[in-house]
Amino acid sequence: MLDALSGIVDLERAASVSLYRQLYTQLRDAILNGHLPAGTRIPASRSMAVQLGVARNTVLAALEQLAAEGYLETRQGAGTVVSGQLRRGLMRAARREPDAPPPDYSLSRSADRMAMITRATPDGENPRAFMPGIPDLESFPRDLWARLLRRASHELEDSALAYGGTWGLPRLRAALSDHLREMRGVQADPEQIIVTSSAQGALDLLARAMLDPQDKVWVEDPGYLGARAAFSGTGATLVPVPVDKDGLNPAGNHPRPRLIYVTPSHQYPTGILMPLARRLELLECASRHGAFIIEDDYDSEFQFQGRPVAALQGLDASGRVLYIGTFSKILQPGIRVGYAVVPPALAEPLRSLQRNSGHIAPGVVQLALAKFIEEGHLRAHVRRTCALYEERQDALVSALEENFGTRMRVNRPAGGMQLVAELPPETDDVALARSYGERGIVARPLSQLTLGDHARSGLLMGYAGYPVKDIREAVAACRDIARI
Ligand SMILES: Cc1ncc(COP(=O)(O)O)c(C=O)c1O
Structure with missing residues (x-):
């Protein structure tokens, strides 16, 4: 047998x-x-x-x-x-039949457009000069954070261990509400805040909430790829709107928008701070078109001189501005907490959308963050890192001047974590970035962040996450890699 x-x-x-x-x-x-x-x-x-x-x-x-x-x-x-x-x-x-047709793995059209925008840092790669958008990880108070996490895991209420408050623990929303009002001039009752797993999560949520296929979204050009990905994922049409010395310029003959996406505190990637007159112009333009504005305030706390300019949201009396923030820059991306502040009328449907889309931050991290803010650690951390980033920006600007003279032109941002070094127009920024990459130096070509046909040649260079010594060495290595 x-x-x-x-x-x-x-x-x-x-x-x-x-x-x-x-x-x-x-x-x-x-x-x-x-x-x-x-x-x-x-x-x-x-x-x-x-x-x-x-x-x-x-x-x-x-x-x-x-x-x-x-x-x-x-x-x-x-x-x-x-x-x-x-x-x-x-x-x-x-069974795997040899003659059976293989599965069709092609993505849906909108998912395909979204997935085509790739931004991931390969797994296991540590941050190094000049990866943009990386804060100083050394400064992150790990011991304090570990204590807060431990306390939070003891104290977390049963409702938070179950499915309670998926749009954010009341304690974190209350702490954020005070923090945003005080530091950013944002009008945010705790009920208007939706806590997500990142700014990208908030962008995805707002894009799904506000856009139908074929709706027009004005995006800054050059601009942030993450926002473009989120909007593309809804089947909406991106309308690149050029950035001038004051940021996105709403004047011009563009199709009527449903949504306008801006980074007015430090335009991504140029670092331009949008002045008051342009902010008012933008609000007027949105109101004329019946459009909403997404204000992405991702790294606004890092303003080197004086206090950060108040958020656009605080200027808006009509409830058209949807505000987005993140702890990725102010603390570290690994925290995976972001948030949206929405007009009261949108809060309820967005909570429901939030629950169904799964962009939910872990309760224990939320409670630890609430304590971090309440006990004044966030402000102290911003004060420390802001001074550090100013020093690192200085180091990068002077190293670029010393090594490249006028061949790399830097428009020095008033704050933030990265800057754009413009190259002579005939320089192929993609090829240059590739040759730096082969030697372990990361610089993002400006032309790849531009949609329209006005692309300028340049490099986006992050400085916040790297010691002055690394910055100087990497710039000197860039000079030796290729003549510009
Ligand atoms: C303009 C802009 N918005 C949002 C974010 C992303 O934040 P998060 O890590 O919370 O998705 C970044 C990160 O680089 C950014 O540059």
């Missing part, structure tokens, strides 16, 4: 997979492949164990699992047999 299994079961004792799992898989595959057709009698467990040289329990466990999943059945007088339900044709679906 054991002949039934010859050529079917071949157990490997040295394998990392258990004997039980091997036996189960080999019998299952033999049934699916038709080598053990319906009705085949399976040998008694005792003799199978002896024959295979394994414990009887191992055999019993495999046979029980196969019976539980419907591969085997017990027949009166016949013992255990391959289930009669599993006729040939039925099992084709579970």
Whole structure:
């Protein structure tokens, strides 16, 4: 009777997979492949164990699992047999047939547009000069954070351990409300705040909430790829609107927008601070078109001289500005907490959307963050890192001047974490960035952040995350890699 299994079961004792799992898989595959057709009698467990040289329990466990999943059945007088339900044709679906058409793995059209925008840092790569958007990770108070996380995991209420408040713990929303009003002039009652897993999560949420396919979205050009990805994912049409010395310029003949996306505190990537007159112009333009504005305030706290300019949202009396923030820059991207502040009328539907889209931040991290803000650590951290970033910006600007003279022109931003070094127009910024990349230096070509045909040649260079010594060495290496 054991002949039934010859050529079917071949157990490997040295394998990392258990004997039980091997036996189960080999019998299952033999049934699916038709080598053990319906009705085949399976040998008694005792003799199978002896024959295979394994414990009887191992055999019993495999046979029980196969019976539980419907591969085997017990027949009166016949013992255990391959289930009669599993006729040939039925099992084709579970086999890899050589002539069957392969699955069509192409994404939906909108997902494809979204996935085409790739920005990921390869796994396992540590930040290095001049990856943009990376804060100083050394300054992050790990011990304090570990204590707060520990306290938070003890104190978290049952509702937060279950499905309560997926749009944000009340305590974090209250702390954020005070912080945003005080530091950014944002009008934000806790009920208007939706906590997400990142600014990208908030962008995705707002894009889904406000856009239908073919709606027009004005995006800054050059501009932030993450925002473009989120809008493209809805099937909306991106309308690149050029950035001038005051940021996105709403004057011009562009199709009527449903949404306008801006980074007015430090335009991404140029670092331009949008002056008051342009802000008012933008609000007037949105109101004229019946459009909403998304204000992405991702790194506004880092203003080197004086206080940061108040957010656009605080200037808006009509409820058209949807505000987005993140802890990725002010603390570190690994925290994975962002938020949106929305007009009261949108709060309820967005909470529902939030729950259904799953852009939810872990409760324990939220509670630890609330404590971090309440106890004044956030302000202290911003004060420390802001001074550091100013010093690093100085170091990068002077190193670029010393090594490249006027061939790299820097429009020095009033704050933030990165800057654009403009190159002579004939320079191929993509090729230059590639040659830096081959030597381990990261600089993002400006032309790749531009949609329209007015692309300028330049490099986006982050400085916040790197010590002055690294910055100087990397700039000197750039000079040696290629002549500009
Ligand atoms: C303009 C802008 N918005 C948003 C973000 C992303 O924030 P998060 O990490 O929270 O998605 C970035 C990060 O680089 C950014 O540059």
